[in-house]
Amino acid sequence: FMYLKEVSYVIKYFFNLKQALRGTGLLTSDPRLKDCMQQIHQAVQESVGTAMMDQELFRKCVGSNIVLLTQAFQRKFIIPEFEAFTSLINHLYYNTQAQKGGKVANYIPQLAKFSPDLWGVSLCTVDGQRHAIGDTNLPFCLQSCVMPLEYALAVHEAGTEQVHKYVGKEPSGLKFNKLYLDEEDKPHNPMVNAGAIVISSLLKMMDYLKKMAGREYVAFSNATFQSEKETGDRNYAIGYYLKEKKCFPSGADMMAALDFYFQLCSIEVTCESGSVMAATLANGGICPITGEQVLSAEAVRNTLSLMHSCGMYDFSGQFAFHVGLPAKSGVSGAVLLVVPNIMGVMCWSPALDRVGNSIRGIHFCQELVSLFNFHNYDNLRHFVKKLDPRRQTGHERNKSVVDLMFAAYSGDVSALRRIALSAVNMELTDYDTRTALHVASAEGHLDTVKFLTHTCKVNPNAKDRWGNTPLDDAMQFGHNAVVKVLQEYQSIYTHTLMPEELRLLLMV
Known part of the structure; x- marks a missing residue:
């Protein structure tokens, strides 16, 4: 509801709300918004000059649709980033x-x-x-x-x-x-x-x-x-x-x-x-x-x-x-x-x-x-990097990062496999921009490193905030078997566009 309060201050005319809704994927012609749209249209028609629609009037207009609009503006629909999609x-x-x-x-x-x-x-x-x-x-x-x-x-x-x-x-x-x-x-x-x-x-x-x-x-x-x-x-x-x-x-x-x-x-x-x-x-x-x-x-x-x-x-x-x-x-x-x-x-x-x-x-x-x-059956082909428009941002991403990093730290390949099968981006980074491959390499988990590289095909050249790659971490802690795997993988790795990169490229 706090988000709707913020929105209410900037809506001056009917088409502003229409544009805001379109960004979420909702149309003003949506039958669920019929009463809301009628009241807002009437309120705008009755407004004097260019006066803003105040908070109280906006709340009255959208009251019957508060749940739907909250879901829309907080990006809780099945496809949260609808404009990018x-x-x-x-x-x-x-x-x-x-x-x-x-x-x-x-x-x-x-x-x-x-x-x-x-x-x-x-x-x-x-x-x-x-x-x-x-x-x-x-x-x-x-x-x-x-x-x-x-x-x-x-x-x-x-x-x-x-x-x-x-x-x-x-x-x-x-x-x-x-x-x-x-x-x-x-x-x-x-x-x-x-x-x-x-x-x-x-x-x-x-x-x-x-x-x-x-x-x-x-x-x-x-x-x-x-x-x-x-x-x-x-x-x-x-x-x-x-x-x-x-x-x-x-x-x-x-x-x-x-x-x-x-x-x-x-x-x-x-x-x-x-x-x-x-x-x-x-x-x-x-x-x-x-x-x-x-x-x-x-x-x-x-x-x-x-x-x-x-x-x-x-x-x-x-x-x-x-x-x-x-x-x-x-x-x-x-x-x-x-x-x-x-x-x-x-x-x-x-x-x-x-x-x-x-x-x-x-x-x-x-x-x-x-x-x-x-x-x-894409979930059976988890090594293929495809876009998942259902992916939530914010809290869901944070949870995915924690699960991913803990599995890499523990050397739990089974957990990593489950995470990959659920379409999580295996190149997510923590607050130090370290990837799961950084963590697994630093801990010397050979099987985990092999899974992340040869199965998930993650980027071996990713750098954390100190400029270190997974190979640097493996060398620092003397994990020679991991060093060998990473060196061999680096020699054959071909960078492919990750989902976010592809989305940004196509939006340019």
Whole structure:
């Protein structure tokens, strides 16, 4: 609250607060801030001349949102340094924009009208931090990106057991619109056309999508719907094949299910509303910007599992290997990406590769995971230096330094391994700018020095405040075996940019 007191003295106009909030990732349009924004706007309108908004008036305006605003200004959201994070996201966006090639889907006439040059990325964290860059307010159809949302709703309403009476759980290994069933005569999974058509017979959907998007833009494209029906011969064939194999629930109308499936594919979103949908999945079914429980935890868990294994058309295996995150693509050029417990992302660019995935969308996802430690299994590859935007400053950093230095002093390699696996920067320094390698070298812990150098690949040339390197410490205390290891490591060490250095470089 003391921070808010300080902020209150410098806010003169409404846009000052808007700018301050944007630095934390919150938008003034956030539904959670609706009452607060209305009161502040009214107060500013009623202010005389350029008089400051005083402390008492500011407290009255923000009183109902004091917890949320305190979290924001004290950087207690999932991504504390949000402006630095989004600066890197923008860098990835512009790099990806240079990707050329691919073709816009033309077998549905309405999709063929979009330019291949359109490119947008939006993200929403589980705390409701928002960022958008590029063509993020243009509506486009979800197409197959609706499939995981459709499946999640079906499980939410009917339960896992009921849904999977009719649809399998395995990757098909085949084209998404193939006329083919599994050994039990069921569609392989809900992420292919056959599975989505069957699930269409189980539910009603539009209101749930609006709730997932926090009531942001969700609409229906009748033109796309008509295009889908007129060019849907393959899907009609799949529908009759499913009917012949008795895949539909008893009493279900196959034509009605197909019609509804075409409607679902024709639902429009923007990158911004789509990112909130993805964030709802990342947040266990709770919409981050409204706090509403839209989907059950069971539905979200199942959905993310299937997105991870089956979501990317014929590219699912490679995507799971390289990106390691749940995702779903659509022939409109959309890629819905979920970073569980952190954020949701919607990428959109209509130019597609040969199997129907957005070229820019795929490239962005790969670059995102190359820069940040978001891959599901990055914690097993702790020797790779990646950025962790979740890293807290202040108290959390101090605790990490103490744990790191004590483990190095004790020669506890197991503890160091646990610290490294939790994505702590192994080159953190204490108040004397000494690293863990300094401490381990001074104490003569050979195995610890080997772990820090050959596994964690820390910098052997770091200097403390007296100008000494780890090698100097090892030599001073006569630890000859450590000296030999450090000398050999220095000869092969190649300096790579540490996360903080990379962040600063990209912000210049």
